Amino acid sequence: MARAKRASAHLELSFPSAKIADAIYGSLKPEEILPEAAKCRTKITKRKNVLCLEVEAEDTAALRAALNSFLRWASVARDMVEMGRD
Template identity: 35%
Template sequence: MNSFELKISFDSEEEAEIIYKAILLEHKSSQIRSSATMEIHKNIITINVKAEDLSILKASIYSYLRWIGVAKNTYEICKS
């Protein structure tokens, strides 16, 4: 089993919580060929991804990074 841990820190707890909630639905529905846990603690979101196939693991990580990027950009647009 291949695994990867991703920790992303944000400027504030509020930003981390909003982004966490924004990607939560995608997180729950993406567990087809990989499994992942996602936790939030203060201003840090931690994502642990596991997959049998390395290419599936990589695709899952890219998906999380894309979702977080979109959510962060949206948050910044709405905040300004």
């Protein structure tokens, strides 16, 4: 059976302010540290109000799973920040 090709993605998430991006960055950064056995590696960086997410995975299924998780976590973190502003 042929070995699956590695897959990677680079996403940039823009937020209304650097303060909101900071809060979400702080929420997601701990998730960047994954066990050695993980099927993917992630790197999260921030520039002003933009979060950059780079994911490298063993295959497209692992990439999709990692992206879905990080995007869901980012969405929840954004919702929490917005609730705190109300």
